[in-house]
Amino acid sequence: MSLSREQVNAINHERASSNRTLRSIAEGLEEHLYVAKPVLDHGFIRVIDYMGNDAAITQAARVSYGKGTKSVQSDEGLIRYLMRHSHSTPFEMCEIKLHVKLPVFVARQWIRHRTANVNEYSARYSILDREFYIPEPDQIHAQSNVNSQGRGGLLDGDEAARVLAILKADSTRCYDNYEAMISQDGQQGLARELARMNLPANVYTQWYWKVDLHNLFHFLKLRADEHAQYEIRVYAQGLCNIVAAWVPFAYKAFEDYQLDAVSLSAQMVEVLRRMLNGEKVDQDTSGLSRREWREFMSVFGES
């Protein structure tokens, strides 16, 4: 990630001046404000603004006149209770606004989360930067044989090198031609809204993205999951750190009851009951499909 001097100055300027407010603050998040946290080779996440903190969750759950905190302990207990029992509306009372720089193919997955507010950099209006995502060598994987929408093992060195060479060359050429088409030097210059169609999906875009905490948790549950594509997962993991600093009780509850939780089908519960009674169960006698049995064993199989 490289920011221009102008951008660095703008960020530093923001961090230099503080204001007095009667609003609640989240101390742990103040120190992250505005700072660009690098993700991938040219991407970043910046926290622009936030509303609420752990206490705001219990305040709303109690429809309080004041802060709504009783004691730190009872607040944490209430937050864990709300999370465990899918009482989602109090978590919607916290809101965060981010500035994110990310490759277009990641943005296309991200935008599928509809309950959020977005302002994207307009390539109709402005010229995109010459920045493309080129994977690190340890992220150049073959198509998976098991999971048809995932990655298998690493490509061997020669093949990986060929891939890298292609990605770099095509990105460069496409951007050179993008610039050539919009240039007004000795020609009229193609409209930007047309020229952008020549740019590949690894070009970086950026947007302001604003979301409430409940919907952010939903995003993180799906995108910090090991089945998510690596390139969006690293953004989700960066966000996990930010959320942990912002609302530590809520984040811990999310980890315990959502992110690291396991959902058992009615059939799996029955299998577990039999196993706890000392019965020896295998796939044949479990009533589970092979795929379900494999998923079940990955959690409860002997190590």
Next chain:
Amino acid sequence: MSLSREQVNAINHERASSNRTLRSIAEGLEEHLYVAKPVLDHGFIRVIDYMGNDAAITQAARVSYGKGTKSVQSDEGLIRYLMRHSHSTPFEMCEIKLHVKLPVFVARQWIRHRTANVNEYSARYSILDREFYIPEPDQIHAQSNVNSQGRGGLLDGDEAARVLAILKADSTRCYDNYEAMISQDGQQGLARELARMNLPANVYTQWYWKVDLHNLFHFLKLRADEHAQYEIRVYAQGLCNIVAAWVPFAYKAFEDYQLDAVSLSAQMVEVLRRMLNGEKVDQDTSGLSRREWREFMSVFGES
């Protein structure tokens, strides 16, 4: 509106302590924070928290690294441009959280605005207050003869007095019986989730309500309108004052291009063109239905 001493203390306590933050603030809204603004006889609106200000709108529209303000003048111009051309997403970048006390029949209209976050006081869990909306005498109207979902003229004194007497007596009796049913004095006491069904729709409830500025404007356009029922309109008008203090440029643009704007059908535009050319047009020659012609005349008829 009457708050308990405990509630007043909680509010004063909130207003007494300020914090330092690196976030942007909206000076005009800070002084409104937490204060209960009376609406109707027992209702109120309290601003609990907010995110953003006028500059946050242009910052998002420009996907800026810093504040995104260029000059106050160009900011206002951009905000007006965005409002005029239905570029709604930058307005979604501001958010406000309110604590509202309101009669149930108003809450039932309000909740129809779905793009918002709500935590309502639970009458399954808690006991509702003995507070009912009783209209002022100057708000006791007959059914309209013109508009089948509106009010006509004021009821005359005797009839109005009968109405008031009924509303007061029924509210009181229903609440007395509500208390009698849940009482655990010499009996088991009915479950609250059942007892509440005896309370009429003018009982007050309360909730935390959080919404972004774009969707708040949509709410205000419909509910501050003269066709809205008086009892929700006074809440909308109270909110208009709050929004004007929070984001003055955006609010002015909303007034000019939405709240006080007029939408002309294709046919009405044609009629106006003919009138500007000096032609005398009446309903017969206008091609408008009688109802449309009446609406048209209410804006452009001779005074």
Next chain:
Amino acid sequence: MSLSREQVNAINHERASSNRTLRSIAEGLEEHLYVAKPVLDHGFIRVIDYMGNDAAITQAARVSYGKGTKSVQSDEGLIRYLMRHSHSTPFEMCEIKLHVKLPVFVARQWIRHRTANVNEYSARYSILDREFYIPEPDQIHAQSNVNSQGRGGLLDGDEAARVLAILKADSTRCYDNYEAMISQDGQQGLARELARMNLPANVYTQWYWKVDLHNLFHFLKLRADEHAQYEIRVYAQGLCNIVAAWVPFAYKAFEDYQLDAVSLSAQMVEVLRRMLNGEKVDQDTSGLSRREWREFMSVFGES
């Protein structure tokens, strides 16, 4: 539930005439169309329209040019896979439209599910029917001592009788006065939008409600749950039967992986692993709170 002769005729008329369509149909749901299924004392659910069936889910998941079905077996397998792995968007491709009659206090819980379309009978425009929910004697419970938002044991006979007498008397009186206020017999007649505020929360309202299958499942997971209030749970259970007739594969998958599934926290998974290894675990050594341990034991405790 009692429908007027006119309403019965309208329903019969709808069922009498069929149309030819090129669209897919759901045979199991056709026979339910338009029929009013009774719920509570005066309520009902009627299916008005639907879009899609089990095959529409796989068709969308595969972005097919034709029906998208491969074989019935592979379709069911794919539907179960999608449900198990939270791939929710294909389930959004089915839609259902209902006409529901329900008490206002149930409607107030129901409307909290925001991702749906609603047209409610307008009490500003029309006069509500004289119909109130009066619980059956076996549904008149005391406040729970354990769960502060639930019901405990049945009230004893005398207390239950007092409750019933109150509910009936107050409903009747409030409605009598509602009628008296809006009457234009010898007086002007109060506006309906005002008079309705005198009606208690057990009065019946009705609406058209339209929702996609994914969001309907979410509704059913929360409202067919034993923690939901009885009066909304019976509607949810009625809906479960309708959905089972409409999309049998999807409904079975929903039952197995959602409705009857159990979510285990990270800590609970660890406890289960220890128990499967033969360790004796109790609350003290489990690391779970007392409340969590009770919830855990209710699933995996010895019978």
Next chain:
Amino acid sequence: MSLSREQVNAINHERASSNRTLRSIAEGLEEHLYVAKPVLDHGFIRVIDYMGNDAAITQAARVSYGKGTKSVQSDEGLIRYLMRHSHSTPFEMCEIKLHVKLPVFVARQWIRHRTANVNEYSARYSILDREFYIPEPDQIHAQSNVNSQGRGGLLDGDEAARVLAILKADSTRCYDNYEAMISQDGQQGLARELARMNLPANVYTQWYWKVDLHNLFHFLKLRADEHAQYEIRVYAQGLCNIVAAWVPFAYKAFEDYQLDAVSLSAQMVEVLRRMLNGEKVDQDTSGLSRREWREFMSVFGES
């Protein structure tokens, strides 16, 4: 647009078999079902399913027991009234499901409309077709000098030819390299989720898109507008024809009160009043900004 023989067969198969249903049908739309309507060089729109028709709008507005139609005339009048007064919920009671093939840069604009259901062809799972949008020569415009996010005049022949040559060459090369990277011929083959990043934004994708009529109208108002980019506008225009066949009354009301309507600011209304009174008004005396005056004159200026 070219469909494979297999795709044509699948579509013909769908159209060959009809079903009996008790549901309402929209005769005008039945004949469009499944047929691929060409848009741009390789795109199309296909109607896959629908729910409701004009009568369904009034049925929901009236919360009817039967069809809810009174007379064709009163239905049309009610629909026009609902549209004119922003009563949007009855229009949400109609739903349509489409299969659309479109360039990625168009899909990126389209997806910003969040209140819709989407299943997109997965380039993690499947291999994209070798199909790229290449503009017709009469759509190769220069950047606009007036509107910084739009097109100006046509590029002259030589420059347009250079642009076309670049777009074709880069698309072809990128796709060749995409195929080379995923090939498992003599190498492991790069994961599809990575290889896709080499494809430019004019590659075609496809999705199932389902939306209610109110939100579809909102989409059409923004995207059938002359300020929308040509490449999405042609899709919106194709949709306008489909909607006109589906719900002719609602579509006509949409045209008159939304698509072809004009919104006047409070200031513009005042200017019009002065002009109707015979006053000569120019920009200086109007109180409008130059930009607003230009917009005003484009509607009401002398021809």
